[in-house]
Amino acid sequence: MTAERTRVAIVGAGPAGLILSHLLAEAGIESIVLDNRTREEIEGTIKAGILEQGTVEVLEKIPHSRVHTVGHKHDGIELRFNGEGHRIDFPSHVDRSVWLYPQHEALIDLIKARLEAGQDLRFSTEVAAVEGAETDSPRVVGRNADGEPFEIVADFVVGADGSRSVVRPSVAGSMTAGYFREYPFAWFGILAEAPPSSKELIYSHSENGFALISQRSETVQRMYFQCDPETDPNSLSDAQIWETLQRCTPGTELKEGPIFQRDVLRFRSFVVSELRKGRIALVGDAAHTVPPTGAKGMNLAVGDVILLNEALRRLLLENDERGLDAYADAARQRIWKAQHFSWWMTSMLHDAPDASEFDKKRQLGELRSVIESEHGQAFLAEAYTGWPFRTTL
DSSP, X not given: OOOEEEEEEEEOOSHHHHHHHXXXXXXXXXXXXXXXXXXXXXXXXXXXXXXXXXXXXXXXXXXXXXXXXXXXXXXXXXXXXXXXXXXEEHHHHHSOOEEEOOHHHHHHHHHXXXXXXXXEEESSOEEEEEXXXXXXXXXXXXXXXXXXXXXXXXXXXXXXXXXXXXXXXXHHSSSSOEEEEEEEEEEEEEEEESOOSOSSOEEEEETTEEEEEOOSSSSEEEEEEEEOTTOOTTSSOHHHHHHHHHHTSTTOOOOOOOEEEEEEEEEEEEEESOSEETTEEEOGGGTEEOOGGGOXXXXXXXXXXXXXXXXXXXXXXXXXXXXXXXXXXXHHHHHHHHHHXXXXXXXXXXXXXXXXXXXXXXXXXXXXXXXXXXHHHHHHHHHHHOOOOOOOO
16 A cells, blocks of 8 residues: 555545635645545535525635525524514624525535535545644545545644544544533424425524524425434424424414424534644534534634634645644634533523523523613624634634
């Protein structure tokens, strides 16, 4: 086996890995992107997609992006409690918006753009380990799509391979090294063939639990309600699901239709102890995960990539390591702001199993404090639409 050579080896062909490869290519830095999934699996796995304005501004500059043609601009959300809806208007507070554009659609665009640009993008490639973090030539080893062993020697390796990252142990020492929180509830999610029940997302807090009324398209809708993490997705009939969703959204008449997908999404927060070791760094879900309530997952990954791109350009084009040395601390600032916002939205809207009557009434007071305050609404709008990306280190 002869070792291949590249400047940057990127493990993971999700949004973080593909966007990073595009930004590096703009600077003339070659990369190899590896993923253990097939192209069909990557493009066919349906995931949520609320994109901050900054993320949209990154995507719209990449060829083949349909974020402005297939995506839908949303200028606000509705907070619903006590059977009443309260709209938070984003542009009036922060002059920013969000876009509803499912992640798998963005991945279809990104894969097409990278392949047409000549990107070395390898699907069905199993990475076993990353070695040599403390050297100037870290190595990625594994087996290719034909089951043959390979070795890639790079100037730098990036772990963009999700929450089950095989790169993480090379940086942090183990899969679990870091800061972790698990929530005592989950989301029961459905995809249904139905027209939209609302033009914008509804975050509903009720005595029956939380529900989120979202959309995917004019004919497919995504909805969630709070459930026990151990709930079996097949334990409820379609009629029971619609009844539960309606009970959790009093004052809103939901438009029903055939349910063709159902799942239970557990709530976890995680931040890895180390984001970088020597010539290996982590981005996206390989470095952190958040509850979906604040819509920060993919957006947080893009924030990491913007910073690491700057650091790698300085390292590989100018032999300047100062940007790389600053990467972890700079990324952590946004990561922990996003963790706080995600925790805050989650705690404010969900019923905790051990909540007392005091807790429940205090929660309603918190919701009212937000919607009755211009400053409270502005804080939510600023965090939800996304803080401007930091581009310098």
